Amino acid sequence: MTDPTPDRTSAPTLIGRSSSHFTRVARIFAAELGVAYAFQVVPDLRSVDAADYAGNPALRLPILRTGATTWFGALNICRELARRAPAQRRLVWPEHLTDALTANAQELAVQAMATEVALIMSQLAGTPKDDAQLAKPQKSLLNMLTWLDDNIHAAREALPQDRDLSYLEVCTFCLVTHLEFRSVLPTSGYRALTAFCDDFAQRASAQATAYRFDAP
Numbered sequence: 001m002t003d004p005t006p007d008r009t010s011a012p013t014l015i016g017r018s019s020s021h022f023t024r025v026a027r028i029f030a031a032e033l034g035v036a037y038a039f040q041v042v043p044d045l046r047s048v049d050a051a052d053y054a055g056n057p058a059l060r061l062p063i064l065r066t067g068a069t070t071w072f073g074a075l076n077i078c079r080e081l082a083r084r085a086p087a088q089r090r091l092v093w094p095e096h097l098t099d100a101l102t103a104n105a106q107e108l109a110v111q112a113m114a115t116e117v118a119l120i121m122s123q124l125a126g127t128p129k130d131d132a133q134l135a136k137p138q139k140s141l142l143n144m145l146t147w148l149d150d151n152i153h154a155a156r157e158a159l160p161q162d163r164d165l166s167y168l169e170v171c172t173f174c175l176v177t178h179l180e181f182r183s184v185l186p187t188s189g190y191r192a193l194t195a196f197c198d199d200f201a202q203r204a205s206a207q208a209t210a211y212r213f214d215a216p
């Protein structure tokens with residue numbers, strides 16, 4: 001749906017779940033940018049009715065509704081929130097990452113989030129953890145976390161030092177804390193990622209968006 005004259009004065013509605021890492025990415029951006037929004041919970045991730053996902057044909061969340069317009073996916077939503085922000089902030093988006101180190105870190109952070117979603121959805125479907133089909137995504141997730149742990153420090157050093165916020169850091173924080181929250185795997189052994197998360201967790205935006213399961 002397109003809205004030729006977007007109304008950026010009324011508060012948008014974020015459709016998602018408080019237990020979702022992609023939703024938390026959007027919420028952290030909203031908090032950092034000072035953009036108010038209403039929150040609408042998607043009650044059941046197993047629903048196959050697009051209406052439960054604000055019309056997102058991918059049957060995924062988050063979605064942002066702004067008047068007659070809907071935005072699918074965390075990155076689109078964060079960009080729209082930035083357009084609505086009352087003040088300009090120094091934001092680092094994926095397309096700003098033009099060296100292999102930071103660009104690969106961004107790719108792997110988002111891919112790890114997607115792989116984790118696939119593992120959680122298979123768990124919801126009743127697939128046992130030792131099912132042969134899960135061996136590759138499980139190994140892939142471990143490989144990506146090891147890579148991110150080895151490279152997060154250097155990648156952060158390579159980001160513009162005067163940034164207020166980067167999509168890479170928000171995704172990485174939401175990924176690692178979500179792995180613990182959903183008991184997908186313990187993360188304390190990933191020392192660099194843990195140190196980064198401890199640091200990022202000091203932000204008011206992180207503290208205001210702690211994961212929790214919404215009431216059914």
Ligand SMILES: N[C@@H](CCC(=O)N[C@@H](CS)C(=O)NCC(=O)O)C(=O)O
Pocket residue numbers: 020021022023045059060061062072073074075114117118121
């Ligand atoms: N590309 C989407 C991915 C969103 C996504 O996978 N969200 C998860 C929840 S965190 C979801 O909708 N899972 C439902 C499913 O996999 O069926 C984004 O960046 O927002």
